[in-house]
Structures are given as structure tokens and as C-alpha cells.
Amino acid sequence: MIIILKDNPEEKQLENLIAWLKSMDLDIHFSQGENTTILGLIGDTSAVDIDLINALDIVDTVKRVQEPYKNVNRKFHPQDTIVDVAGVKIGGGNFQIIAGPCSVESRDQVCQIAKDVKAAGANLYRGGAFKPRTSPYAFQGMRSEGINLLLEAKKESGLPIVTEVMDLSHLPLFEDVDVIQVGARNMQNFELLKELGHLNKPILLKRGLSSTLQELLMSAEYIMAGGNENVILCERGIRTFETATRNTLDLAAVPLLKTMTHLPIVVDPSHATGIAHLVKPMAMAAAAAGADGLMIEVHNDPPHALCDGAQSLTPEAFTDVVKAVNAILPHAYKG
Template identity: 65%
Template sequence: MIIIVKQNTPKEKVGELLHSLEEQNFKTHLSEGENTTIIGLVGDTSIVDIDSLKARDIVEDVRRVSEPYKKANRKFHADDTVVDVLGQKIGGGHFAVMAGPCSVESESQILEIAKNIMQSGANFLRGGAFKPRTSPYAFQGLEGSGIDLLLKCKKKYGIPIVTEIMGISDIPLFEDVDIIQVGARNMQNFRLLKELGHLKQPILLKRGLANTIEELLMSAEYIMSGGNENVILCERGIRTFETYTRNTFDLSAIPMIKRLSHLPVIADPSHAAGLDWLVEPLAKAAVAAGADGLMIEVHNDPSHALSDGKQSLTPSRFTEVMEVLKNYIKLEKKVIG
């Protein structure tokens, strides 16, 4: 960590700051230039409150040199984390294909889709029971009974299920859910993250629309510091000025996170693009960029979906896309499952 001292600060003031830092067990190094005095701070700076330090009256600025996350940091955990869910693995060469409808709508719908996506090669069933919607007047999901329908699919077909949680009070409903998803809007719902840190199920953490990669890793750190180290990260597009796509898919985030962290990273091309025909090229690109999995919306009747139909594939289109994707997954020397 580097502390830049304000110009013309009296020497004794700098001395006081050095002293107070050393009392906190940091080693300090002083560089005095003609215009600028810099203090290098060495030790475990992840616990330093950078804001407090910045507020010192003699401090011009403070910059981190090392990352503020520890448990999620590859520097302290060189090997890929491999998440294992009912025998289906994610990370470390294992590729996950999570497919299903944006919203669970009915028993026949979700059973049919589950069967179809499994036949095409997907190994996780995704489906929304609790839906975060911008408008209070829009369909909010089947809630608890939506989870029951997903569990029926799990029981019938043995496929692990992934579904989104929106609040702490719903945790009991998620007892048999295999992967609990935290949506983009809740990426910094710290109260929820802390609670999920006490659970045993893997957490699928989606990147917020305006959140940096560092903030995503810090949110993973919230969950991991509670004891739950099975976190799967998901890039699903960030918000920019471009309007032709729903969001801007930040593909670079995939290899960047893989380098910074040992956690598996998947991509959600359906939400990133917001358009069905963009799913295939984005999915291929995500595989090529090193993703450990994909989350793809599939709906038996996109035209009549209760949410996000525009970005959903039909089961037959999903089958075609999977056939193409398998070549790319193979080229990356990964295996589904």
C-alpha cells in the first residue's frame, strides 16, 4: 500500500503518521522527493481501512498495491477450486451447462424443458422461482411453489438445480436446492451474502451491472469469510452507453478473474445480450475465453414466456447450439460434468 503525503507537510507530522502505522505492525518505507513524499506500507494491508487513511489531514491519496481479497485470491490458493454438486463438477477442467427457463411457470413446462435440455447435454437445470423485476406490476415468479416444481424435476431426472434467492427469510425454502444463485442486483446485498456464508450449498454469484471485477471478488470474500468456500462467479454483462445490446458482455472478465482467483467462472450469454440469436456467438466466445460453464435460457415457447422470452432459445435451437459448443469445449480440453 502506498500513501502519498500532501506537499509541504511538516516532518514531525509525517513522523507521527509513520509511528502510528508502525504501532499497527506495518513496516514503512519513506521516499522523500522534491515535490512528493511517499510512504510504502508493508504487511497484511487487506485489513487496512483505506478510507480512514485517506481522511488523515496530511494524506493526499492512498493506493493499493496488493489485492484487498484473500480467500478468493489465487496468490494464496494456486489450484483451481472444483465445485462438486451431486457428482457434477465445475472448475479445474470440468465444464457446467446450466439451462432452463427464466421463470418456472408450470409443472408441465419445467418437466418438459428439463428433459429436453438433459438430452442436449446440459447437466444443471436453472429456473427462476423468485424473480427480481424492475416493475412491481410485472410477474414476480411462482416463489415457493416454483422451487417445489424444480425439486420435482430433480427427483424425477436426478439433475441438480440452480435457482435465485432474493432474501434471507427464504433460506429454508432453499434447503434442497443444489446451487443458490445471487442475482446481479443483490451482488452487494451484504446481509444476504453473510448469511449464505453459513450455508453448505455452493453459491452462484452474478456480477452486478455496475460492479468492478474487484467488487465481485470482494463479495465472494463476504461469502467465503463466513465459511462457505464454494463460490461460482458469473459474468452476465455490465451497463454501458451501448443500446443495441441489453448489457455489454465483459468477456475479458472471464480470463481476468481466472488469473486473479481460483474460483470457477461461468458466463450468462442470455442476459448479457438480451437477444436469442446472440446467445450462440457469445457462448462460443465465453468457452474460448476460458469460462468454466454457461448459463443459458431455454424455454419451450419463448413467444409466450412470462419473462425474458426475447433472449430464450427453444429446446431444438438449444440442441443445435450445444452441438456447436461441444467442439469448442473439446478444443479447450474440458469435459461437461
């Protein structure tokens, strides 16, 4: 961390600052220019509060040199992490497609789509039991019953399941779930992240609507700091001024995250665009850019889906996407 002081810092305040920094076991490299005094902090600065130092009268600016994350940092863990989901590997060259309906609606629906997406080439099955909905009057998901139906679909299809948790009090219901998904709105639900850190189960962490990549990594750091190393990141679009698509898919995040972290990164083109006919080209683009997987909404009857129908594919359309993605994969960016 580099602290640039204002011109002619008050002597006493400077002493206080230095004493305080030393109390945090930091060495200080002092460098005095004509007008500018610079303090270089040497040691582990990940716990130093940059805003606090910025608030001091004598400080002009503060700049981190080290990243504020450790466990997720590729610098300290150069190999790709490979997350093993009931034998299905993601990351480190293993590309997987997670597919399924936005929300679980019935036993027939959930089992039928599981078979359909498996036949089309999906390796993981997703479905929403708990649904975060903007309106209190919209369908809120089948909740615990939905999880049971997903587990039945797993038994029938053999596909491991991915489903979203909305509150930490529901975690006991997720015992047999293979991957717990943290939705965009919960990316900074820190109490939930801490709990997930104590599980020994893969977590799929979606980027928040207005979260920076660094914030996404800090949230993954919360989970890893608790001891759970099985984190899969998911880019699913950010909120911008453009309203032609539901969100703006930030695909450059994929290769950039790969330089920052060793964790696998999947892309959700369905939520990112909100438009069914954009799922295919964006899935292909994500594969080309080096993503470790995709998360795609598939519904046997999109117009009657109880939520997010606008972005769902039929099993036929999904089959076509899988083929197109598989043709791209051998030529994809490897980093």
C-alpha cells in the same frame, strides 16, 4: 500499500499518521525524496481503509500494492477450485452447461424443459422461483411453490438445480436446492452474502450491472470469509451506453478473472445480450475464451414465457448451441 505525501507534510500530522499505522501492526518503510515522501506499509493491509488515509491533509495519493481480497486470491491458492454440485464438477477443466427457463410457471413446463435440456446435454437445471422484477405489477415468480416444482423436476430428470434467492429470510426454503444463485442486483447485498458464507452449499454469484471485477471478487470474499468455499462466479453483462444489446457482455473478464482468482467462472449469454440469436455466438465465444461453463435460458414456448422471453431459446435451438459449444471446447483457451 504506498502512501505518497504532499510536499512538506506538517510534522505533527505525520507523526500521528505513523503512530496510527503502527497501531494496526503495520511496519512502515519510509523513503524521502527531494520533493516527495513515500511511506510503504508492510504487513496485512487488507483491513486498512484507503479512503480514510486519502482524506488526510498531508496525503497526496494512496495506492494499494496488495489486492484487498485474500480467500479468493489466486496468489494464495494457485490451483483452480473445483466446485462439486451433487457430483457435477465445475472448474479446473470441468465445463458445465446450466440451462432452464427464466421462471417456473407450471409442473408440466418445468419437468418437460428439464428433460429437454438434459437430452440436449445440460448438466445442471436452472429456473426462477423468486423473480426480481423492475415493476411491482409484473409477475413475481411462483416463489416457494416454484421451488417445490423445481425439486420435482430434479427428481424426474436427475439434474441438480440452481435457483435464485432474493432475500435471506427465504433461505430455509432453499435447503434442498443444489446451487443458490445470487442475482446481479444482490451482488452487494452484504447481509445476504454473510449468511451464505455460513452455508455448506455452492453459491453462484452474478456480477452486478455496474460492478467492477474487484467488487465481484470482494463479494465472493464475503462468502468465503464466512467459511463457504464453494463459489462460482458468473459474468452476465454490464451496463454501458450501448442499447443495441440489453447489457454489454464483458468476455475479457473471463481470462482476467482467472489470473486474479482460483474460482470457476461461468458466462450467461442470455441475460448479457437479451437477444435470442446472440446466445449461440456468445456461448461459443465464452467457451473459446476459457469459461468454465454457461448459463442459458431455454423455454419450450418462448413467446409465452412469463418473463424474459426475448432471450430464451427453444430446446431445438439449445441443442444446436450445445453442439456448437462442444465443437469449440477441445480448442478452447486453457490459460
